[in-house]
Amino acid sequence: MQGLKVSEIWIYPIKSLGGIRVTSAKVMQKGLQYDRRWMLVDEQNGFLTQRVHHQMALFKLSVEKSGFTIVHNANTFFLPFENELLSQPILSKVWDDEVIVLEVSHQASEWFSKQLGFGCKLVQFPEINPRPVDERYHINHEHVSLADGYPLLIIGQNSLNDLNSRLQSPVPMNRFRPNLVFTGGKPYEEDEWRNFSVGKNKFVGVKPCSRCVLTTINQQTGEQGKEPLATLAAYHKKENKIYFGQNVLAIDYDEIQEGDEIVVE
Numbered sequence: 001m002q003g004l005k006v007s008e009i010w011i012y013p014i015k016s017l018g019g020i021r022v023t024s025a026k027v028m029q030k031g032l033q034y035d036r037r038w039m040l041v042d043e044q045n046g047f048l049t050q051r052v053h054h055q056m057a058l059f060k061l062s063v064e065k066s067g068f069t070i071v072h073n074a075n076t077f078f079l080p081f082e083n084e085l086l087s088q089p090i091l092s093k094v095w096d097d098e099v100i101v102l103e104v105s106h107q108a109s110e111w112f113s114k115q116l117g118f119g120c121k122l123v124q125f126p127e128i129n130p131r132p133v134d135e136r137y138h139i140n141h142e143h144v145s146l147a148d149g150y151p152l153l154i155i156g157q158n159s160l161n162d163l164n165s166r167l168q169s170p171v172p173m174n175r176f177r178p179n180l181v182f183t184g185g186k187p188y189e190e191d192e193w194r195n196f197s198v199g200k201n202k203f204v205g206v207k208p209c210s211r212c213v214l215t216t217i218n219q220q221t222g223e224q225g226k227e228p229l230a231t232l233a234a235y236h237k238k239e240n241k242i243y244f245g246q247n248v249l250a251i252d253y254d255e256i257q258e259g260d261e262i263v264v265e
């Protein structure tokens with residue numbers, strides 16, 4: 001099990017929009033700092049997703065000293081890390097979970113509504129607000145951000161290399177929206193990981209990640225195809241679900257960095 005190293009760290013501050021590659025990140029209970037702490041909701045307060053609105057892939061984010069710059073079709077918006085937030089709580093849902101979120105600002109909601117061409121609101125999920133992880137998989141009654149179900153997702157570069165060797169046109173890792181990518185090891189070995197450490201932090205792999213049509217959306221163009229889901233379904237399917245990557249809970253909350261060694265127990 002030698003030679004496993006973190007090669008990429010990613011955060012996705014606004015659910016279903018573009019990710020940001022960072023060289024280090026603070027691990028928090030709900031996931032990496034700033035990862036999926038914001039999302040867009042429609043006028044019924046349901047969360048918006050690339051699965052339905054493919055053009056959400058075209059919002060690109062970068063991190064600055066005090067917040068994020070969001071670019072869409074040459075239009076930009078700055079989202080500070082800390083916002084005043086509107087005080088009226090909003091009850092929303094992420095899949096089956098009800099969450100209490102707060103609107104960031106009328107200005108932010110108007111900008112996103114203009115970009116998307118329909119009414120929506122940008123909301124934030126305060127760190128103190130509860131959202132328990134599925135009780136079948138928790139370790140210490142963990143909570144999760146606005147991610148689909150778990151605080152972190154890890155994928156081996158060799159897993160993607162193996163998948164791409166089966167595809168006519170290779171796909172980049174951004175189709176799968178991992179938080180951690182690692183080099184070394186065998187393809188798909190992360191599926192079997194339970195206890196492992198990254199640098200000083202201990203983590204627990206709790207279940208392989210089932211995949212959906214979001215993986216078929218080109219993150220540069222917003223166009224949808226059939227791959228890589230069709231190929232994955234042919235060889236990496238179990239009980240009618242297609243898997244790629246491992247969902248992870250954190251035991252420690254220290255910083256992790258690119259290049260950190262991974263040790264699997």
